[in-house]
Amino acid sequence: MKDLNLVPIFSDQNMSDLETLTFYPYPKNKKNIQVMRPYHWNDRKKLLRDYHYIFQLYEKYLTEITDSLNLIHGIHHPVDYWRIIIGPWLHYFISITLDRFETVRIAAENHNIKFTELPNYKIEDWVPSSYVEFNHQYYSDEWNSYLFSEIIKYTNLVNSSKSSLEIKPKIYKSKKIKGYLIKSLLFFLTRITRNFPKKVHMIEVDIPQANLYRLLFKLKSFSLSYYQRVVPKKHPIDINIRKDMFRSKEAINEFEKLLDILIPLNMPTCHIEGFKIIEKQAENIFPQKVDLVITSNAYFSNEHFKVWIANQKQNLTKLWVMVHGGHHGTALFNGPGKLTEDIADRFYAWGWGNYNLPSPKLSSLNKTNLSQIGNNILFIPYNISQYSNHLDSSPIAASFEDCLIMHKKFFNCLKEINLEKKLVIRLKSGIVPRDLKKEYTELSGLNNFVYSDEESSLESISKSELVVVTYDSTFFLEALTLNKPTCLFIRKDFWEMSEHSEPYFKKFLECGILHYDEKSLARHISNVQHDYSSWWESDLVQLSVESFLIKYGLSKEHWEEDWYNEINSYLEKLSK
Template sequence: MSNKDEVFLATTALEEFWDTSKPLLFMGEWCNRFSRRAFWETLEYSFLPNPWSSLDKINAGNQYLNKVYEDILEIVGSKLNIIHGVDRSKRYWRIVLGVWLFHYAANVYDKFLRLKSITEIYPQYTTILLSEKDYIIPSDTEDFVVRIINDTYNLQIISRMLKLEGKILPERGIASPEKRQIPQVNNSLSKSIKMLWYKLLDGKANNGMYMQSSYFSKSDEFRLKVRFKSKLALGFDEQLPMDELVTNLTMRAELSDMKIDTEDEFVRILVKLIPQDIPFCFLEGYQTLYLASKKKFRKYSNVKAIFSGTSWYFDETFKIWAADAREKGVALLGGQHGGMYGINANLHQEDYELSIVDKYFTWGWDREGFNNKIIPMAALKLNDIKDLQADNQLKDILFVSNIWPRYFLRFTPILPHEVSTYIEWQIRFAAGLDKNIRDALHIRGYINDFGWEYADRWSDAKLEVIMDSWEIPFRKRLEQCRLVICDNTATTFLEVLASNKPTILFWDFETHYIRPEAMPFFDELIRVGILYKTPESAAHTVNQIYFDIESWWNNPELQKVRSRFCERFARVGPLREWIYEFSKVIAG
């Protein structure tokens, strides 16, 4: 295709929005569903250039996005203060809407770069937009995330962007448009049991601490409650019901009157998009949620500290209450709740959590510049983990993989354009195993494959591996296997190493960017034969060690390196360490 050709930009995997009579230009790998390759492989097509093709571009993009996020947060927060008649700090609005704002901005920025490149390469391009009658505004942060990982909402954002550019393009409706998801009361049996449990652990926490979604085990929560009695109250994430909301055009018009003096083309577009797409919970529904948060948390009016691992993300009433409490001087405490923290470069969730809390408990690592905030501790999630050790009597090899959304949300170890290669590496590993060993291989993919059709890709490889079921809890499955394989830096590999279960790791160091201060610990894993840089070398080692896993895993030098690594990134320790830290917080 020459740059004078009229090409058609395929923006999503929704094929009814493609015009196959023209050469297709796919906006990204998310357009190409694996199950439909027999169709799209027969077409004339190419891909837009990928804006994240090198570490330098990723670092620059991350730095730029962080700056834009900070600038826009200031502007949006100030405008929301006026709209809602309040005077809240930037930190308040960071807690309340920061998760949505960053991920929305990141998604739009990725689209902005791709649309800019097609305008430069194929100025005569055409595409089909989503009809405005099918546009939808998310209810809250969770509803936004559910939508942004799927096709229709991404098509909506692209359509808005192209209209802002003044493009006159054909539009089309969706045959079965999605409806906005309104948070409803959950009356399930499991919810009722959970409510009874936390009612037992509740209290006013006068001059004490409130804890929610902590990642402590139930037994540890109970022990903490017994120790601190009325000084500790424990709760859980709960999406309060929100009535059907009608778009308030006056409110959104007022928000659109954001003044920003900049020549930055992306920022100008983002400022125009935010008033159209900001979730209802921050605008039309804010007052309702604010009153609901006051009612729900009114008994905790005299707490000294609020602690959570994950409620900072999707529990809107908790976020409003915690942000309001911080304005009044209550300390906010956060805790690491998974892998990649302290390990991967450009990890937004780590930066975000550090930015909103006063103290942050990690699984053993620290970070330059945060000495007064970070407290290395025993891992919350690993406090009750068993020491499983090696066992030659077991058979199964459990390969625990991960997957990431098809659309760009933030810089993750695997970006959308890298997912197919990531899965191919897994298949290369399986192909490298001796047949009698491969027969023991069980593949445990992520519970949601985000439309990558993970199981179909394995089936297409014709290696006759067993797809593991999520019906058996991971900890139980861990006890049943002889060896665990991990190919990413998410939570699982830390959990497995902490359990002392024989482990082989491998991943592409060109995508899993390890931060410099963490790399010496990974170099040691490489040295003793736990971590590998190619799937073939990992498979070769499995072929050598499988029939006497005990001798390999119990090697003193290997165990020393494993223990040292876990002390830094997956520390296991007694609950009394937490009791000591919480006692200091409560004592003030």
């Protein structure tokens, strides 16, 4: 084996004379670069094993954190209290750290690494104020360079030396809120009326405001319910408290020894130094007492909501959480989905759960009569970061490189049948994990892109004869609900489906909706391109779509009645 220098992430630091090994692609102008392949979670059996291991660690450390935070804050709350507040950050942090640790460990095993050069940084610069700031961090090169460096510093995997490079966090600017003044007024009115009597309260639910107020009025629990998130203040870290968080013990292995150090050091300040402030602010935002709380989104990253609902649940308030995305019920395993179900008294799905309610958005789309004004082939790519952050049965981080190769082959197939000019690739705007426009352009020379802030999804679909979705997603459900000719184009080995969903995907495969390789999809398009409607409106396709949506994308014309009956029935039982 050659002697190598290991660089945790690409940078402009000076390279030694040794050939350099890195975990992610370097700029093309760098010399002597060897990219580490294959990615360890391309081994899907290992991915599933690690998924279960992460949840074992999650429960173990959640118990330890419960004891520590109770002691720090002088309170006595159970594990499930802290599960709501710190659970999302803890699970993601363990998942991320395991991936980076395994990457270094495998590199050290497979290569003769002489040393690695670590950048200079201050730990306090990298401790997030909240989950939202953490979410911004883990997509960046800078934060991943910091984490790789911490792993190397606290383990014996690789010898290290200091470089002259200094790294600092990226500064993220908040987006301007459209209609800020009216929304601020509604939020103010919500806060000052928070203690009016109410039985049910809905916070960050995927329901249009007019429908929401109509539903609350019918339930005789009418109240203003518009919330703007309050950004937690970042506090100076108390390093002494953090170092003493976990009781002394013998770590089982090197990774858990590493977590014993990194979890306390990296925990968001809103859980330690700023916790009491968050708790006080939450009391001034949300109601003092409510019987039932319903949310679709706030439970994961709204720090004030999490502290408030954790306290409410101590007083017997019930929490219902509504599913808000595809590939939850269809996935063989889904880390964020399991976190969601574990904190909810009731978790509501779109047909596949123990409790089910129709999706308001899908119900609205079901009533939409969409006119076709174009003949594009709309291509919807899966945009994921080169850095993993959670585990589910989908492409993870560098696994997506193989998907890009499959996409390139599909684009070439379209050229062979003279359809490449009809292809339009719809990309997400704003802060995105990777520059897919650049990657697709370099792969295939394509230049026909549209961004989500340039036109709505309905506009993009209406301009198209066919929609090609490259991931099992809400967009796929929306296209099916609109009854638009749609194909799902995925790698079978990277999209493991649940046992109960497999029969539905088998039907999709038989009727031409699902394709696992580029030749199959291109051949299908070539066969039906002159009359997509005849294929799509056939009994086999329509029955397959209808049965799938009943199970995984439930919608109803009068969805509000279902919601009212479900909530009202529960409240009536409470009053008896």
